[in-house]
Amino acid sequence: MGLSIVVPILGPPAAGKSTLALALGADPSRRVFRLREQVPVDVLVATTSAADRLGWVDDSVVDPAVRSYLEEAAENGDVDAVLMDNFPGTGDQTQLLIDAVVDIAPGCVLEPVELLLDDRTRRRRAKRRRVCHSCEKDPISDPRMPAEATTPHSWTCARCGSLLHPRRGDAPSLFAARSRRHQDSTDAIRTTFTNAGYPVSTLNANQPPSEMARLVGAMLNHRSHTA
Template identity: 45%
Template structure:
């Protein structure tokens, strides 16, 4: 199986990137790349609680992780489409991303998607978002994947019954810092893609998860047609 399509999905915190890529990644021949899953625990731990460094990972680590993932995916023939959850997150990362794709998967098409959501919706989602420490065994005990609450008890996980917790990065101080950082880097991401001739499609991340998933699926089908 040849890696034919790469779909970077970016946007502000709580825009629905992880929910979207998780749904799309379940389709046959598809996979999802999340940078933190390919980074040493020591680096993750150093960026977990600082508002200034929250989630920030140095370029050398980013390139090393990305190169290893793309090369392994291509060599294994594991997927024809990869969705990149919240990546790239800077203009420099866009350039690294495109360069590594050209080196390891020449001919792979790129369709960038940006989820746009108003600030009120972002804060509301973050306030209600919960994670499960039991279902997601995060290496630094900082789960990121949104959990589904039980219909009988909204404070418990529908999958395992464990107690749900607020996501650490959704604390007001950290969330403000994350939103501000996205606003500072978003133009650079768009400009880097534009300079490479890659169109960035903006979608309404404020819609339901089902609607957004359908919109991306439709976009990819249309872009694959001659």
């Protein structure tokens, strides 16, 4: 075994990117890259200063973080796939990722997948989404991973029993800003991938997470067997 495929999981806020990455990442041969987990805490703190910069990390920090993560994955003989949760976020970051994969794992395949979901459904999902501060020890107390409630309308975490909270970035003004940023950057991301020979596959996100994981998982398994 060895690193054979990198899958950027793209899409607008509340399309289900993290849920899909969590499901696929349960396989021990896969790793999930989340940029916020790979950068210093002071960098994360700086990303919370304004709505239009929420979660924004400068490329001078992004580049070494991505390369270091891919180098570790490529050196680990048990890792077959890396899933990039909500990365890249710009055309420049897309080229950065392509260059890193070519340099570090030249035999590795890039398979970007974009989740598509209508605005109304995304807003509804964001309104209902909850996070758990106890289960997810975020370095700046801003957890992102969707938490499961004990019942559909409960505010109790099914995993630890703690009180759930709305995700900070799902507040209406922040959600709108994040959606605009995605809309502004998505064409450049698609174009950069396509021009480099990595066309972006699309996936209808208005279906159960288990079905999305099955579809993408089949692609991952096929690639690992043909690499």
